[in-house]
Each structure stands twice: as C-alpha cells, then as structure tokens.
Amino acid sequence: MSTTTQRAGATTAPAAGRRRKTAAPTPTGPDRIPRPSQGWYRDKLTGDKLRRVTTILSQGMPKEALVFWAGNITAQTALDNLPYLASSSLNPASRTEAYDWLRRAHTRKKDERAAIGGAVHDVIEAHILGQPIPAAHLDDEEIAPFIEHFLRFVEEWQVTFEASEMVVGNYTEGYAGTLDYLLRSPRLAARFGIPADTVIVGDTKTGGELGIKGVYAEAGIQMSAYRHAEVGWLRDGTRIPLPPIHSTGVVLHLRPEGYLPYPAACGDDVFAQFLHVKAIADFQAGLSKSVIGEALVLPTPERSAA
Incomplete structure (x- = not known):
C-alpha cells in the first residue's frame, strides 16, 4: 500500500562553493514531539513527514452541509441588518x-464556535492533567456550563483518563494527529460489553444542538485513524507504542444545556474508509493538478514551397 510518508532534507549533494548549513542540534525532551504545520506533522528525529488527519478529512471528505449552513447564516444576518x-x-x-x-x-460565526471549542478543550485538558485551569477561562460564564457537564460525565460514567491531547502517528500509512483523550470507564465498558479496564478513544464536540445535531460519522472516521496509530508521544517527548484500543469509541457532545455520550464505531471497517478518504485527499493534493493538460491546438499548416 502506498504511503505519503516523506523524508525531509536534500536529496543531492550541495553545489561546490556553497556554504554547508550547520546541522541542527538533535531535539530532546518535548521538542521531540511532532507538531502540525501546513497540513503535516514532522518527526524531527527521523525527518519523516506525516499527513495531518484533519487535513486528510477536510480534503478527502468535504462537508456539504456546511455550504447550506453558510448560506443560512448569511441570509439570517442580512435579514437582521436590513x-x-x-x-x-x-x-x-x-x-x-x-x-x-x-x-x-x-x-465570523465559525470563528466564534472555534473559540468556544478551543477554550473548552483547554479546560478539559487542564482537568485531566491535574493542572490549574487557564486564567483566561476561570470566570468565563460562557465556558462554565460546558465544564460543569464535562465533570458530570466524568463522575456519572466513572471515567479515568489515560492520555489527553496526545500526538499519535502511523508511519506505515503516513499520517499523524492529536487525539482528545484515551479513557477507561466501567460503565461505558458495560454498555459496550467489554472488560471494565479496556482503553477507549474519546472525542469532545461542542457545536450543534444537543440531541439533534452536532455529532457526525466523520468523528468515527477520525477516531479510527487515531485508534490505528502505531505510536504516540508522551509529554516528555518519549515515543511509545499505543496500547490496544477498543473498536468503539465515545463522542462526548457537550452543550450549555447538558451532555450526551455517543458510541462511535472506529474498527477496521471504518479505518478502511479512512484510507479511502486519504487516497482522495492525496489525489486532491497531488495527481489532480496534472490530470488535465493544456488545451490542444491544431498544428500550424506548413506553407507550400514557393
């Protein structure tokens, strides 16, 4: 199977007379964790470039509903400001x-939602890691109900966390991403019919309307990529193999009025679809640019010899 893993760096020797660049120091500690940039994660130790999961999904699995949503927002804004x-x-x-x-x-509406979602994720991460809540969110009345319902979820479903905002990667298939969290929950496990200490991948969504919309199939495809990652990076920069993760994850839909946990299939069959989406994304980013050539023209007739 093809892969988009790429080796960074020059492929030919430097031209004569050019000053050789000083080699960068070998990264240590947290600097070893790949960070996203322009749709890729780069492994600073190996030079491998791994395609970002969210970029793969945006290029290979467009959200058609967003077109209608954008039109509705524009129409509503116009009517409110005639x-x-x-x-x-x-x-x-x-x-x-x-x-x-x-x-x-x-x-603007999308940016507002993204700001709320980002703040909620920051607070959740701080709670999971036992760190102080970021000062900017301490007295934020808009964020408070989200956090209240998250804490209810943790208590009511007896959740313990194994990891939060962990960068994970699959070198074989050439992708990487940052999962929301890995958790254990005896009550979720009981609903899934699995051992109580099974590791489950989780994701938080803060948009939409509770019980109506806001959780979509794309979440399962995204989590299938994380579940099938080969390695993850601890916060100290250590790269480790991921533990076995159950084939059903949980999407936590948080809204100001409450929360709902949804099971999300993320097994081998869903992962196969992720690879299909990735193939489309690879096509869009590469081969699609050379599929259609320049317009053809008839050759200029040769003038008859005088």
Whole structure:
C-alpha cells in the first residue's frame, strides 16, 4: 500500500562553493514531539513527514452541509441588518464594505464556535492533567456550563483518563494527529460489553444542538485513524507504542444545556474508509493538478514551397 510518508532534507549533494548549513542540534525532551504545520506533522528525529488527519478529512471528505449552513447564516444576518444594508447600498464605498462584512458572516460565526471549542478543550485538558485551569477561562460564564457537564460525565460514567491531547502517528500509512483523550470507564465498558479496564478513544464536540445535531460519522472516521496509530508521544517527548484500543469509541457532545455520550464505531471497517478518504485527499493534493493538460491546438499548416 502506498504511503505519503516523506523524508525531509536534500536529496543531492550541495553545489561546490556553497556554504554547508550547520546541522541542527538533535531535539530532546518535548521538542521531540511532532507538531502540525501546513497540513503535516514532522518527526524531527527521523525527518519523516506525516499527513495531518484533519487535513486528510477536510480534503478527502468535504462537508456539504456546511455550504447550506453558510448560506443560512448569511441570509439570517442580512435579514437582521436590513436598514444597514439598504443605506450602505447607496454609496459605492459603503456598499463594498457592507458586501465584505455580509459575505464573511459565516466565517465570523465559525470563528466564534472555534473559540468556544478551543477554550473548552483547554479546560478539559487542564482537568485531566491535574493542572490549574487557564486564567483566561476561570470566570468565563460562557465556558462554565460546558465544564460543569464535562465533570458530570466524568463522575456519572466513572471515567479515568489515560492520555489527553496526545500526538499519535502511523508511519506505515503516513499520517499523524492529536487525539482528545484515551479513557477507561466501567460503565461505558458495560454498555459496550467489554472488560471494565479496556482503553477507549474519546472525542469532545461542542457545536450543534444537543440531541439533534452536532455529532457526525466523520468523528468515527477520525477516531479510527487515531485508534490505528502505531505510536504516540508522551509529554516528555518519549515515543511509545499505543496500547490496544477498543473498536468503539465515545463522542462526548457537550452543550450549555447538558451532555450526551455517543458510541462511535472506529474498527477496521471504518479505518478502511479512512484510507479511502486519504487516497482522495492525496489525489486532491497531488495527481489532480496534472490530470488535465493544456488545451490542444491544431498544428500550424506548413506553407507550400514557393
């Protein structure tokens, strides 16, 4: 099976007369953990580049519903601001400004949701690691109900955590990502019909509406990639093999009004679909650019000899 793992660095000797670059020091400690950049994770020790899981999903599995969501947000924003839009339409300068403001309505909404989701993840990570809650979130009334329901989930389902925000990678298939957490829960295990100490992969979602929308099949595909990762990095930078992880994960849907845990299949059959998505993403990033060539033209007729 092909892989997108790439070796970083030059493939030919430097040209004569060029100054050889000083070799970078070998990374130690947490610096050994690959970090995402421009859709890739780079292993600083080996030079391997591993495609980012979220990039694979965005390129290989577009969310068609987002197109309609963006249209709805734009329409709602326009209706809520008709006087402003009407007056702005009378002047070319203000018309352009209003147009730019309106067409970015869905982006602003997306950024707002991302900010909330990021803050919730920060607080959850601090709780899991036994660290102080980030000062910026201590008195945030918007974040507080999310955290309250997360703590309820932990208590009611008797959850203990094995890892949080862990970078994991699969060198064979050429990808890496950061999972939300690995956990154990005797009550979840009982519902899944598995031993109480089984490791389960988990993911938190904060968007949508509780019990209506906000958890989608893509979550299972994403977690299947994490479940099939070969290695993970501890916080001190040590690379370790991942323990066996159950083929059903849990998606925790957190909203201000409550929480719901959803089982998410992430076994071999779902992973096979992730690899299909990855193949599409690889095509979009590479081969697709050379599939269609330049337009063909008829050769210029040769002039008859005089």
